[in-house]
Amino acid sequence: MTTLVLHRGSLRANPYERWLADHGEKIVLLASAEQLALFGEELPTEAPYLHAEALTGYDTGPHVAERAAELVERFGVTDVVACQEFDIERAAALRERYGLPGQRPGSALVYRDKWRMKQAAVRARIPVADHALLRSADDLGAFADRHGLPLVVKPRRGALSVGVSVLRTREELAGWLRTAEIAGPDGEPQWLAEVFVEGSMCHIDGTVLDGRIATLWPSQYQYALADYRDRKGRVDIALDTADPLARRLVAFGERVLEAFGGPEHFAFHIEVFHTPDGELVLCEAASRAGGAGVRDVQRVLFGFDPMEYPVRRQLGLPVDAGERRDPERLAGQLLFTKRPGVLRALPDPAALPPGVVKYTTYAEVGQSVRDASHSGDFLAAFVVTGADRAETEARIRVAEAWFRAGLDIG
Numbered sequence: 382m383t384t385l386v387l388h389r390g391s392l393r394a395n396p397y398e399r400w401l402a403d404h405g406e407k408i409v410l411l412a413s414a415e416q417l418a419l420f421g422e423e424l425p426t427e428a429p430y431l432h433a434e435a436l437t438g439y440d441t442g443p444h445v446a447e448r449a450a451e452l453v454e455r456f457g458v459t460d461v462v463a464c465q466e467f468d469i470e471r472a473a474a475l476r477e478r479y480g481l482p483g484q485r486p487g488s489a490l491v492y493r494d495k496w497r498m499k500q501a502a503v504r505a506r507i508p509v510a511d512h513a514l515l516r517s518a519d520d521l522g523a524f525a526d527r528h529g530l531p532l533v534v535k536p537r538r539g540a541l542s543v544g545v546s547v548l549r550t551r552e553e554l555a556g557w558l559r560t561a562e563i564a565g566p567d568g569e570p571q572w573l574a575e576v577f578v579e580g581s582m583c584h585i586d587g588t589v590l591d592g593r594i595a596t597l598w599p600s601q602y603q604y605a606l607a608d609y610r611d612r613k614g615r616v617d618i619a620l621d622t623a624d625p626l627a628r629r630l631v632a633f634g635e636r637v638l639e640a641f642g643g644p645e646h647f648a649f650h651i652e653v654f655h656t657p658d659g660e661l662v663l664c665e666a667a668s669r670a671g672g673a674g675v676r677d678v679q680r681v682l683f684g685f686d687p688m689e690y691p692v693r694r695q696l697g698l699p700v701d702a703g704e705r706r707d708p709e710r711l712a713g714q715l716l717f718t719k720r721p722g723v724l725r726a727l728p729d730p731a732a733l734p735p736g737v738v739k740y741t742t743y744a745e746v747g748q749s750v751r752d753a754s755h756s757g758d759f760l761a762a763f764v765v766t767g768a769d770r771a772e773t774e775a776r777i778r779v780a781e782a783w784f785r786a787g788l789d790i791g
Contacts, residue, residue: 382404382405383458384401384404384407384460384462385410385453385461385462387468387472389439389440389466390420391422393422401429401693401696403698404698406429407456408429409452411434411436411452415439439467440467446471450475464669465669466672469484469493470489473486474486482695488641491641492668496514496537498641507633507636507637507640512576513573522554530550530551530554532576532577533547533548533574534546534573535573536573578664580662581603583600584652585630586678587679588687588691589638589646589647590645590694596683597631598679598683598706599619599620600620600678603615614715614716615717616716617674631706634651637666644668645694646691646694648668648670648687650670650675651665652665672756673714673757674739674763677762677764681708681738682709685702711767712767713774713777715763716761716762718753719751720752722750723749724750725746726746735779736767736773739763739764740762743759763780
């Protein structure tokens with residue numbers, strides 16, 4: 382029995398050898414060379430890894446799927462594991478091709494292709510912003526004529542807010558059209574236009590295990606997700622269990638999952654606008670755990686990694702999950718994206734403020750830091766816990782002041 386793991390990101394954050402320690406299978410790893418270099422990591426060489434290799438051009442190159450198929454055949458792979466956004470469709474196609482268990486292309490596409498996603502939501506009467514698939518440059522102008530400005534353009538199969546733009550003027554619209562490739566290499570439309578939705582952004586995260594929702598709880602971003610080059614602390618906090626908005630979001634998330642479906646075991650991340658008049662409008666949904674520090678917050682809320690348990694159940698391994706709908710304590714995250722300059726100083730981690738349960742830095746003193754390239758390109762990240770939302774936020778603000786006071790970059 383051999384498991385192929387398709388992996389983008391940090392291997393330290395996804396210790397497959399520990400997750401599957403009681404499985405008795407071999408692991409074949411196909412990873413992103415760019416991501417391993419970014420995190421300063423090496424390919425594993427010891428058991429249970431039977432084979433490990435990294436490819437360049439991992440995010441978009443067709444050679445990745447081709448190499449994955451070669452590895453399936455070479456090593457007699459019996460399961461395919463994929464936890465990151467860019468691997469969801471690849472893994473589904475491999476399972477379909479070789480008759481392997483897990484998520485298949487049908488539900489994978491609904492969560493990956495934003496055009497299919499919006500159409501599925503409309504069929505289920507789930508509110509979404511007015512939108513259009515851009516088949517030509519004229520389509521964007523026509524959309525602006527119908528709906529006005531500002532409007533949002535985003536890649537049909539994007540991730541990490543890369544490529545998302547808010548166009549507020551006709552000049553910005555014309556400038557975007559001058560640089561955008563409307564069709565992909567296969568000739569298919571690759572951009573979506575949407576009406577700009579005013580309001581705050583919430584997200585609903587959790588897990589489905591054995592075909593049932595095991596965990597589900599909402600949080601609220603206190604920053605603009607796509608504006609990843611701001612210099613402020615980016616704050617995201619789970620909602621209180623007694624908050625009426627939390628209960629509305631729980632019901633909304635259940636509707637989305639029912640409409641979109643999915644495999645027997647998966648993590649999910651659903652983003653929802655909460656408009657000034659109180660309406661809930663679906664932004665996007667993904668059949669994987671949330672990025673940034675969402676996984677860490679979920680660990681605090683429910684006691685387990687939302688990536689680990691679906692992987693274990695997919696491979697038939699036991700988990701201690703049950704149904705934990707309401708969190709036992711609240712938590713939130715504080716994120717600082719990278720900003721360009723030489724990092725001259727960081728605050729002393731021995732003097733962390735109260736409530737900080739995790740503090741991670743992604744650059745070293747003396748290092749030349751480049752500007753953030755996507756919404757998950759961090760300089761530092763905190764996970765903070767408290768008895769309720771108010772205490773959690775107060776502790777986050779203390780941590781933010783502590784970090785800013787000790788940071789020297791320029």
